[in-house]
């Protein structure tokens with residue numbers, strides 16, 4: 317029997333991962349790693365997290381079969397893991413509750429975070445309000461414009477939102493700016509990283525906090541008749557995907573498919589499909605696939621979805637791709653938006669544009685496999701935040717009729 | 719021993735601290751940046767830190783971020799760093815490259831080291847990696863007698879201090895404050911102690927940077943460090959004159975003169 321792939325501890329996943337950051341942050345990262353190791357071994361930490369998941373987030377999230385949608389996916393059976401129904405509207409809450417509890421254990425009073433779509437920022441601001449922590453969120457200026465509603469949500473929750481004006485003015489620059497804040501304020505401040513990327517211990521720790529998605533879904537699918545043929549999830553930094561995959565890693569018959577944002581198409585160069593179209597390098601503290609030029613300068617990514625618009629990806633995904641345990645498919649803006657409309661109209665569920673990439677992957681796979689297949693799709697978030705953008709895409713805003 | 723280490727020892731023997739000046743290659747142009755480095759050398763900089771512009775400079779504040787962005791937008795390439803190193807060495811100053819890790823990794827660790835040797839460079843300062851992060855650079859540098867400069871911070875633990883101060887060579891870069899590069903109104907506390915800790919941990923030479931802005935700051939730091947590192951305050955001389963390189967060079971000459979008098983206790 318081969319060794320289990322589940323819950324790989326890091327810091328390295330094959331050649332990927334590690335900790336490539338300034339010495340000034342090493343003490344804080346060691347302290348965080350140590351606090352997390354202790355918390356993992358402490359039943360009171362797990363107990364508190366479980367209680368919050370149940371009484372605050374509303375877990376377990378349900379699994380919904382979507383037959384009218386599935387009719388367009390080759391007639392395969394399609395089930396959605398409904399992370400969109402969590403408090404705050406996405407899977408991001410699973411991670412921040414864990415990290416906020418850890419912040420309390422570290423005795424720190426201030427949290428900082430980056431955000432792209434604003435979902436991780438909203439979740440962080442929420443956890444900070446709940447646990448009485450000061451909260452500053454860094455968000456690329458371009459993202460504050462395309463996700464204005466989430467900026468207001470964070471401010472209503474008591475967080476300070478700082479628009480980042482440097483570089484490409486998106487998630488990547490927001491991460492740079494959050495690291496800069498952390499270096500200056502590390503004594504009082506904990507960085508609550510939003511995805512399963514970055515330096516050790518974040519890839520493993522965020523994965524562990526998101527692992528509940530796959531653990532629940534696997535049990536739910538078994539109760540519904542058996543394991544699915546494939547699990548699909550969208551991949552930005554990769555936290556909802558790795559959280560969905562982990563419990564299935566040792567089920568050899570289950571295909572794991574990460575759907576990356578292909579923007580205008582990988583061949584156009586305007587995309588965020590890091591594994592499909594990137595090369596190996598170091599960005600934001602770990603070694604992984606990244607989008608870069610010959611000189612190692614990071615290249616701007618492009619996606620209609622702010623939450624997937626990132627030129628890096630979590631190191632465990634790079635490793636799973638290299639060893640062939642998971643597949644990573646590019647999904648264009650247009651295909652994602654078609655899937656967005658299809659789920660809305662056939663099932664009455666407005667998905668996040670991020671999650672719509674996974675739905676598009678399911679349509680493609682269902683058509684390939686046909687009616688005998690069973691697919692599990694993680695619906696990582698709801699589409700409320702995307703209403704304006706989607707309405708514009710489909711020319712549905714008042715006064716914009718052709 | 720590299721030219722860098724020799725120069726530091728020679729300056730120490732003169733009873734003063736060295737002045738180390740940072741400028742990024744390619745700002746405002748490759749040629750302009752080389753002229754700026756040579757201007758600093760003429761005005762009293764002892765050693766040049768040749769900065770390699772990077773798209774994601776997590777340890778830099780707004781001044782150096784801006785210059786790096788302009789340099790990259792102007793088409794500055796990794797290979798330009800060797801042109802600048804040669805320009806500094808020809809002008810009589812040892813040069814070290816200051817670079818984030820990914821550009822070196824993509825250029826090829828051995829190729830980068832070979833080209834640095836060919837240009838006459840003394841080594842590299844690596845701000846975003848630590849001796850335990852990557853195993854490829856150190857042996858490559860040692861084989862070629864290149865120095866590797868790592869940073870230590872006020873938060874560095876005793877264990878990590880020992881690791882860092884013995885892994886590198888040339889000097890150890892003591893970060894004067896917890897934060898990014900940029901000008902400050904005063905030098906923070908605790909640096910002198912940090913320098914002492916680094917020496918105790920085995921650092922052959924310790925230079926202090928981050929926040930050094932005025933001749934007075936330089937004079938203060940010169941009392942306990944082997945070298946004083948200045949970046950943003952020099953870069954700003956150029957950013958203050960975006961359309962007039964000659965005026966920028968004049969400002970740079972004046973700032974360098976002030977700092978050079980600081981390290982010589984001539985203020």
Ligand SMILES: Cc1ncc(COP(=O)(O)O)c(C=O)c1O
Pocket residue numbers: 406407432433434435436510511512550551552553554555556557622623624668670671696697698
């Ligand atoms: C709903 C939703 N799904 C997915 C993502 C992408 O993140 P990750 O790849 O870490 O799951 C985001 C990020 O903002 C999001 O808001």
